Amino acid sequence: MGIYLCVTMSLSLSDSHSMRYYETTVSAPGSGLPVYSEVGYVDDREITNYNSDTRQRLPKTEWMKKLEPEYWERNTQIGQGNEAVGKHNVQVAMQRFNQTGGIHSFQYMYGCELRDDGSTAGYHQYGYDGRDLLYLDTQSGLYIPAMHEAQITTQRWNSPEERVGERHKNYLQNICTEWLKRHINNGREDLERRVRPEVKVWGRQHPDGVTRLQCLAYGFHPRLVDVKWVRNGEDHIPSDEASPILPHPDGTYQTRVSVEVPTREGDTYSCHVDHSSLEETLTVTWDPNAESKDKMYIVIAVVVTLAIVIAAGIGVIVWRRCSGKRAAARIYAPAPNKEENSSNSSNSQEISA
Missing domain, CATH: 3.30.500.10 (MHC class I-like antigen recognition-like)
Known part of the structure; x- marks a missing residue:
């Protein structure tokens, strides 16, 4: 459930x-x-x-x-x-x-x-x-x-x-x-350790003249991060799909942002990542001529799916x-304790029948 x-x-x-x-x-x-x-x-x-x-x-x-x-x-x-x-x-x-x-x-x-x-x-x-x-x-x-x-x-x-x-x-x-x-x-x-994100980008061109671009930021801490796609170095492209920021077993996080753009000559696309561990924005440009990394993407998909399943299970x-x-x-599910209550009494309150 x-x-x-x-x-x-x-x-x-x-x-x-x-x-x-x-x-x-x-x-x-x-x-x-x-x-x-x-x-x-x-x-x-x-x-x-x-x-x-x-x-x-x-x-x-x-x-x-x-x-x-x-x-x-x-x-x-x-x-x-x-x-x-x-x-x-x-x-x-x-x-x-x-x-x-x-x-x-x-x-x-x-x-x-x-x-x-x-x-x-x-x-x-x-x-x-x-x-x-x-x-x-x-x-x-x-x-x-x-x-x-x-x-x-x-x-x-x-x-x-x-x-x-x-x-x-x-x-x-x-x-x-x-x-x-x-x-x-x-x-x-x-709590205050800073781990820089790693960033991978890839794309797939479709016959209908549309290219789907993916940007994966992973291995960063703390959790808060800003990831976006930019056209020609200056035009922000609104994302049509962004995964939740998911935890890794080592305490770091990952997220993935996707966009669909027209397939045309001359345009360049780059993923821009802002994080508290970075002194300046981390920019990674997509190269449409780069060799496909299909195996890597399959592994990424498995990691994302596994993280979601684990989260649902708890x-x-x-x-x-x-x-x-x-x-x-974003917050977790189970529930809180009242450990920090100096009176040693519960913060839970009964609702009236």
């Missing part, structure tokens, strides 16, 4: 950092995912993982393993509490939508950013079956419903008696950013917020 969740946040090709946690609960076994799972990220690095199969909070990087044992014991207990809340919430959501069967998913995402200009931002969102349910306006501390079925919960959480948003706003502005700073300090060598979620309040960014 493919679950996708597109999230929003703003990052630049610089030294901004983010910490994000994702929780996903499914209503019944059989989806290919644990019934409950949490995943934590700093930037694009998975740092912690908890799910209903292991029932333990586990470190996912060498520098996270150096944290004290009490940290993992405390956050395992928090994960177990979050699991109970998640299972409650998915059942309540099914009641709200008048659903009695099938496999449904309840999602929760929260996190914070430290931008390169010193400013900060936070986000706190809930979703159901891949759609927005409600989210926190981090300026006012009030929850905003994204669909009618969230009205009851929104009214309750925004009431003077509950003031749920105020607590989470304080967490995002203070506790979350302090933990992000600590993680950045512990994992700086890993339950990648893409949660699309069309609101202008947040900018798009």
